[in-house]
Amino acid sequence: MSDHHAGGPVGTTPGLVCAHHHLYSALARRMPAPPRTPAGFVDILELVWWRLDRALDLESIRWSAMLGAVEALERGCTAIIDHHESPEAIDGSLDVIAEACAEVGVRVSCAYGVTDRHGPDGARRGLAENERYLRAGGRGMVGIHAAFTCTDGTLEAAAGLADDLGVGVHVHVAEGDADVDVADRLRPLAADDWLLVHGVHLPDDHDLAGTIVHNPRSNMNNSVGYARPARFANPVALGTDGIGADMLDEFRVAYVRHREDDVTATPDDAWSWLAAGWDLFPEARDDVVTWSYAHVDPWSLAFTTGVGPTTVEVDGEVVLADGRPTRVDADEVRARAAEEATRLHRRLEGI
Ligand SMILES: [Zn+2]
Numbered sequence: 135m136s137d138h139h140a141g142g143p144v145g146t147t148p149g150l151v152c153a154h155h156h157l158y159s160a161l162a163r164r165m166p167a168p169p170r171t172p173a174g175f176v177d178i179l180e181l182v183w184w185r186l187d188r189a190l191d192l193e194s195i196r197w198s199a200m201l202g203a204v205e206a207l208e209r210g211c212t213a214i215i216d217h218h219e220s221p222e223a224i225d226g227s228l229d230v231i232a233e234a235c236a237e238v239g240v241r242v243s244c245a246y247g248v249t250d251r252h253g254p255d256g257a258r259r260g261l262a263e264n265e266r267y268l269r270a271g272g273r274g275m276v277g278i279h280a281a282f283t284c285t286d287g288t289l290e291a292a293a294g295l296a297d298d299l300g301v302g303v304h305v306h307v308a309e310g311d312a313d314v315d316v317a318d319r320l321r322p323l324a325a326d327d328w329l330l331v332h333g334v335h336l337p338d339d340h341d342l343a344g345t346i347v348h349n350p351r352s353n354m355n356n357s358v359g360y361a362r363p364a365r366f367a368n369p370v371a372l373g374t375d376g377i378g379a380d381m382l383d384e385f386r387v388a389y390v391r392h393r394e395d396d397v398t399a400t401p402d403d404a405w406s407w408l409a410a411g412w413d414l415f416p417e418a419r420d421d422v423v424t425w426s427y428a429h430v431d432p433w434s435l436a437f438t439t440g441v442g443p444t445t446v447e448v449d450g451e452v453v454l455a456d457g458r459p460t461r462v463d464a465d466e467v468r469a470r471a472a473e474e475a476t477r478l479h480r481r482l483e484g485i
Contacts, residue, residue, distance in 0.1 A: 145430030149212025149421030151411025154373025175310035190220035199234035206379035239453030245277030302327030349375035405432035
């Protein structure tokens with residue numbers, strides 16, 4: 135994957151894929167502290183993320199997606215598989231995310247995370263948003279938040295919709311121990327094109343069809359335990375769970391977390407998880423990222439921090455040149471996103 139040009143040795147790869155992202159979390163940084171310190175994973179959901187998602191409106195969704203897409207491109211990630219929730223602004227939310235990513239020049243697959251957390255009407259509207267977006271030709275999947283926040287009826291409806299539309303389901307699975315009966319509930323529904331995100335508390339022989347998406351940094355941050363993804367028979371891909379889209383960095387974290395658990399682990403294992411993203415988002419294979427470093431192989435990259443892209447081509451168009459996005463002014467996006475973050479954080483204080 136390396137070659138040379140007039141300026142010296144450079145390395146190139148296809149566009150990197152983030153197999154699980156939450157673009158809506160890009161404005162969460164510097165948010166006000168929760169009312170009390172979360173003491174566990176469900177507390178983190180209730181006190182941080184389930185308050186933030188209720189404060190989102192279409193304008194804050196737009197600027198979080200713009201910022202998230204710019205940050206992805208600046209790190210050589212050209213394809214994002216996003217999982218979205220905004221219970222007070224469901225209708226049209228997936229279009230807003232898709233349009234923001236298109237404006238920046240990053241590929242995106244969208245899904246709305248259906249849940250019964252906001253009653254049956256909330257679940258129905260979430261399903262309707264997935265259906266509306268996908269039937270209009272949007273690239274995406276049907277989203278489910280997680281089995282532990284859904285009735286069996288909602289899980290069946292989401293799986294049925296995905297089947298009708300010929301797409302997979304994108305769902306959080308056994309991230310924390312609250313979701314412990316998830317395998318039995320999803321087993322009759324899951325298919326090979328499903329994305330099973332986290333899988334930390336799945337048994338080795340869970341027998342669920344689909345790709346496991348491993349998010350090592352997020353799992354460490356939420357103190358949910360190590361997923362030990364090497365134990366699964368399923369394909370394994372890498373995601374960030376909303377903590378940016380620097381996939382070389384996530385690969386390094388995946389490698390050292392694996393190595394901490396098993397001293398015989400190699401960077402080739404974590405690289406194979408990163409490379410599985412190309413099976414999920416094949417178009418990214420045609421994108422070309424030119425890196426600031428010649429040795430773009432797993433062993434070199436695992437121990438070389440700070441490697442970044444100089445040029446990125448998506449679908450034949452240069453969308454990043456000299457490390458800067460070409461289609462949008464990154465400084466302007468950051469300034470608008472900061473204004474929108476201030477408004478979002480103000481709304482959060484009342485929730
Ligand atoms: Zn997630």
